[in-house]
Amino acid sequence: MRNLKLLTPILLAFLSSSLNANDILKEQELGQILFFDKNLSKNRTQSCATCHNPNTGFVDERENGVSKMASLGDDEKSLGDRQAPTASYAKFSPSFHFDEKKQKYIGGQFWDGRAATLEEQAGGPPLNPIEMGMKDKKEVVERLKENSLYIESFQKIYGKDIFQNEEVAYEAMTKAIASFERSDEFSPFDSKYDRHLKGEYDLTPLEDLGKSIFFSNNNNSCAKCHVLKGEDKKGETFTNYEYHNIGTPANHSLREKNGVKTIDEGLLANPNVTDESQKGKYKVPTLRNVAVTAPYMHNGVFADLKTVVEFYDKYSNKERTINPETKKVWDEPEVKENISLEELRTKALNDRKVEALVAFMKLLTDKKYEHLLEK
Secondary structure, eight states, rough: OOHHHHHHHHHHHHHHOOOOOOHHHHHHHHHHHHHHGGGGGGTTOOOOHHHHHGGGSSBOOOOTTTSSOBBTTTTTTBBOOOOOOOOTTTTGGSSSSTTTTEHHHEEOOOOOOOOHHHHHHHGGGOOTTTTTTSSOHHHHHHHHTOOOOHHHHHHHHTTGGGGHHHHHHHHHHHHHHHHHHTGGGGGGSSSSHHHTTTTSSOOOOOHHHHHHHHHOTTOOOHHHHOOOTTOOOOOOOOOOOEEEEEEOOHHHHHHHOOOOOOOBBBBSSSSOOOOGGGBEEOOOOOOOGGGSOBTTTTTTTBBBHHHHHHHTTTTTTTOOOOOTTEEEEEOSSSSTTOOOOHHOOOOOHHHHHHHEEEEEEHTSSGGGGGOOOGG
């Protein structure tokens, strides 16, 4: 039997080969409908939009009893050990690969890059038993065939024989969803920062200070991981798509709820990665909409953006010993090996500079989410 992992990119190439501009537009429209369709989950209670709500920065805003730290599954009891990252600006992440020059893993989707592309990411949750919970691809395709609109749309876009093979039909579904995720709705580049670059918004003194600190490698470490193109460059996504262990502690509150006892190995949990030195590393997330997509870190252990800045500062500031949320000393890293100390250590920040960095990151909020900053 042919290897399905090898078959997937071949299928995607086949599905893409005959699409014209009008078909691509139709594909995005189909993907939008699929993105919101709860019928593609076992109990018909969950869609892509459930955990990536377009109204809240494409994250899961549900409380779930653990303050949004992780997403509740379709069965209304399963709880993962990581939070759903924002789907905004996800289309810019390169396919997962090992960069020989940098000697680092780059790109992909999910916190550990286990989905190489947006299409692979879209195909994961429906079959995950603690997410949408469908048994297999055939069962998902049977749900698609319940809807006459899907049958007509799939056949028009991908060919009349699309449903003769559930593998091909499933790949078509993931491609449609990924096509929608590549639309401008997910990446409008219209934040105050973008408007500032066009001369349409004047920074406040605090925002201007934060911008100077953020882009300066001499004063802060932000730019080492959260800058791809450079200061004042159009289309900056505020991540270099690398993987790092920053010493994030375990989220004990979440673990009490989900019963997980094992260490989260981060990048090493990716089935394509066997190098033990990758343990505890996670993909550097975009900072676009970061101020409205709390909680923070892969496990949602921090509730406030200011806490995150202070957490980073603790590596350079001997006085930054207390977690402001717990009022206790910072917890130990879940994975103590491989911490990116070279990238983390820099000049210590005073409280005003911490506030300035937070103010700058608020500038990265898309216009349609600016009202959420006041909540």
